[in-house]
Structure formats: structure tokens, C-alpha cells
Amino acid sequence: MDPDHRALLRTHRLELSGQLLVSDTIVPLLYQEDILSEAQVEEVESQPTNRHKCLKLLDLLPNRGPRAFDCFLRSLKDFSWVRDKLLLELQTPTGPATADLRLPDSVLQEVPSDRVLSRLASRLGSEWELVLMDLGLSAEDLFRCRSDHRLSTHAAVLAGLVQWRRCGGKTATVQRLAKSLQEAGVHPSVLEEVLL
Template sequence: MFAFLMIMDPKHKEILRKHRVNLSNEILIDDTIVQLLYQENILTDSQVEEIQAQQNNKKKTCRLLDILPTRGPRAFGTFLKSLEEEFPWVKEKILRDLEQQNASEKIPSNDELNIPEATLRAVPSDRQLSRLASQLGTEWESLLLDLGLSAGELYRCRADHPLNTHGQVLAGLVRWRQSQGRRATVHRLIQSLQANDIHPSTLNELFR
């Protein structure tokens, strides 16, 4: 039940948006695609019915593409898997675009971040984690997943701090630090910030 409390990678959402017209014109979703997504618990019974109720294949595909970004981080990969048998060229086109997007991104070096090496190796303090929690927006869940927290742990953070986003984020960051010990370094935190398209240079002041 926790899987869909997570969010899809923003890169994957953008790829689906970019390829929306081509996908609606090139694939047929009635059989293999929808059934595999249902089998893998990406789509619910009601969502399958909603998709199949659309008037034509193009509208069915568009409705599927509306739903997929709300179905968690597994949805994109499972969707690509569903294309393998009947629409491999479509899958290859999406993967090439994703690779080009990844290659074009420049990850800042430690020198550009202007954070001392000793700080990068250090475990962040409560104050630093609290200040970071106040900087994060909706991407906080994907950040914590990248740091190794489970969906269940995220759910517990939300349940323990209802209506308090800062408290939820801080609880998750503290849980990560406790579970990783001395491996929970500022450098590891910055790696996850970069992986989730959160440019860490804006956070220099937190770690100086």
C-alpha cells in the first residue's frame, strides 16, 4: 500500500510529457500494455476500467499517460517493459532521449560547490538537517528514497508529523543519519541532491 505514496522521478515525468503525442499515435494499449501494468500493481482495477472506457486508442493512451506519473517510481520502468514485445522501437526512442538528457546534465564538482573537504566527510548536524528540511519542497520523498529509506519509513515520518512537512522531512533525514552512522556524510547527501535534480550549490551556506 505504500508504493504509490512515492513520486515518479521528475526526469521520467518530463520524458512522458515530451513523447505524449508520439506515444498516442504509435502504440496500442488495450492488451499487453495495460495488462502488464495491472499485473505489476501499477494500475488499479478502477484505473484500468477508466482507461478502457475512453472512446478510442489515442484517448486511452493519453489517459494512461495522465495516470502513470501518479503511480510511483516503478511506473516508468514498468511502462517501458510493457513496450518490449510489440513496440520495441518506441522503447528505444525513449531510452535514447533519456540518455541524451542525462548526458547533457552537468553535475557540479566539489570545487564548484565551494564546500570544504572536511565538511564533505562529516556527518551533518541536527541544525544542518533542519535547515535543509526547510529548503526542500515536494522532492523530499524522492531524496529520502535515494538515501535508502523505505516506503514504510516515509509513511511513518508522515504519520508521526501530520500537517507538518518540515517535521516529516527532518524526521526522515534524522532516520537516515541514524541508520547509516558515519556513512551518513554531507557528501552522500549532496550526491542524492544531485541525483534528484536539486542543485546543491544553493545549499552551500548550510554546510560551511
């Protein structure tokens, strides 16, 4: 999925989860178009509430290939106001891809705390490996994080972030983290949220 599309979905994640009913037409169309597998449809449908179903779908979509976003927009025929808003924001030159990080220099120069890293680990989606590799972790380090924490992606991501901070020392700053997040296509608001 295009980084701008991924960032747009992340930016409107909570808003979308409150407005969309994914079980009726959205999930069936995405399955029909071979964007979602049968197992992924079951994973979405097994969620307890509609909001959770939508959030699960938004977690899966960025990894479903270059057609995923366009198919998702087509699936919003019953939610035309949502589709129109997303399309309008994509056409606006100050969309999510060009948004700047709005943090004071003092915060950017800090080394992130365990709490900040944990909150960030819970918000990173499929981009977490790209972020950790950009931060300097090797493929072997990533494999170790995954294998040591097979049952929890959050724990694997957190282990990688803590390892980066330990190895980087005083150079492991919020600013360096922001740069890696940007390189991986993660919207700047994600880091702003975890620092609040």
C-alpha cells in the first residue's frame, strides 16, 4: 500500500472505526476482490464489537498489496461521505504525508522512556520491522525479537526498541526515532500521541 494511503488510514483510524459497519458490505467486497483471505475475514468477524472489527480490518489492510486502498474505497459505497472525505484529504497538498512533527526541541533531544516506547510499540502496525531496521537493528536482531516473543507482537516491538535505546545511548533520541518512523511511512501524529 502506498505510504500516503497507509498514513491516511492511520490518521482517521478512530474516526473510521466509529462510522463504518464493516460486516455488511466492506469485508465481503474485500474478500471477493481477493484483498482479504478467508482466515482474515474470520479474524475480523471474530471481534466482539463493530468498532473492534473495523480496527482489525484497518490493521490488516496496509499489508494487503497495492490494490487494497482502491478496493477499500470502492467498498465504501454505502458510506459515501467517508469515502469523499478520504479522497478530498488525499488531494489536499497538506495531507498526512507532508505533515510535520510538532514537538519542541527539548522533547526531540530526549531519550524516550520505557513508557513512551511501550506506547509506541502498541501503535506500530506492520511497519515495525522497517522502523527497527532503520534504527540500526540487524535482521538477526529482528529474528531474535520475533522468536523470543512469539505470542506478542507488542513485546517483540518493545524488545527491539529497548535494544535500540540501550545500544544508542544518548544518540537514541526522540528525533532519531521520528526520522525512522517517517522513513517507514508512519504518520508523525503517532509519535506525538505517545509523547502526550
